[in-house]
Amino acid sequence: MVLNENGKQVLNHAQKIFRQSEELIESVKSEHINTQKIIKIGVIPWISNDQILEFIKPALANKYIKLEVYQKDLETLIKEIKSNKLDLIICDSQYSGRSKKIRGQILYTxxxxxxxxxxxxxxxxxxxxxxxxxxxxxxxxxxxxxxxxxxxxxxxxxxxxxxxxxxxxxxxxxxxxxxxxxxxxxxxxxxxxxxxxxxxxxxxxxxxxxYWALTNTQNSSNSYISELIDSFKN
CATH class of the missing domain: 3.40.190.10 (Periplasmic binding protein-like II)
Structure with missing residues (x-):
């Protein structure tokens, strides 16, 4: 098939659009990678690894979330979530302190x-x-x-x-x-x-x-954390 001048112009224009579309897709992919959200989870030591895995399993399938899990005593975890060093705590008791930053949700019994x-x-x-x-x-x-x-x-x-x-x-x-x-x-x-x-x-x-999930109400990652908690509870 031989294109006339109008056909050649249309083809060139279409090729430019395809190239721009591919560049846009790659740009969006790159942006998602660069904005991957890190969720830091603190867990009290006696909760088993199997239980931790069951909790974080839904988030492992989300390529835009990176999880970091730490096991420490509850007192240390509370201090760290207050100072925004942690996003979420999994523990065995409701928060009984005075800080209004900390919110507790029961996961299961x-x-x-x-x-x-x-x-x-x-x-x-x-x-x-x-x-x-x-x-x-x-x-x-x-x-x-x-x-x-x-x-x-x-x-x-x-x-x-x-x-x-x-x-x-x-x-x-x-x-x-x-x-x-x-x-x-x-x-x-x-x-x-x-x-x-x-x-x-x-x-x-x-x-x-x-088992309780404790979160900091002032944390910017609350939408991700709420999704993680809800997926586990459901």
Whole structure:
């Protein structure tokens, strides 16, 4: 096909438009990359890595968000979110301080299971079995450790405390492969129970542990954070 002069002008004009369109698309892509938002999340130590992953999973698919996750004690995390060094805190309690900057949203609640290895033969029912058991406890100051300690003290159970860990994943793995028992949130233990690596001895009655998201109301990243929290809650 041979183009006349009008056809050549139209073709040249079309080629310019295509080039400009490609440049515009590349420019938009580049701008998105340069404006990638960093979300800094602080997590208290005893929340397991699996729980953290479940929370941040929706954001991992968003190419415009970069996540940075830090594990520190709650007191330090509160100081850092007040000074805008953090965007979000995942913890086990509502904020009780005076600052109006901090807003809390409950994510979900967990029952507290008493667990042992699936290979362990029970000689007594829960909670009497605690009197002849060796228990692994939490070393970190946390709501769940307070609940467990109160339950054990109220029942006046005599038991051996073999170790204290701050990592719930490590506690779970130790229980799976030993004759020790421990108390863990349901969400941490459910897969191991389902796969019969551990078994549930009992539940601490009338007690649950709550997970909270704390945010700074003056943070410029609130729309991203709200989207992350909502995606997890839904």
């Amino acid at each position: 967990d029952k507290i299971f008493c667990l042992c290895s699936s290979k362990l033969k029970k000689t007594k029912r829960f909670p009497k079995i605690l009197e002849e058991s060796t228990i692994i406890k939490y070393s970190e100051n946390s709501i769940i450790s307070e609940v467990v300690d109160e339950f054990l003290q109220d029942g006046n159970y005599r038991f051996d405390n073999i170790a204290e860990f701050s990592d719930t994943s490590l506690i779970l793995r130790t229980v799976e492969k030993s004759h020790y028992i421990s108390f863990l949130p349901e969400s941490v233990a459910k897969d191991s129970i389902k796969n019969k690596r551990v078994k549930k001895l009992g539940v601490i009655p009338d007690q649950e542990v709550s």
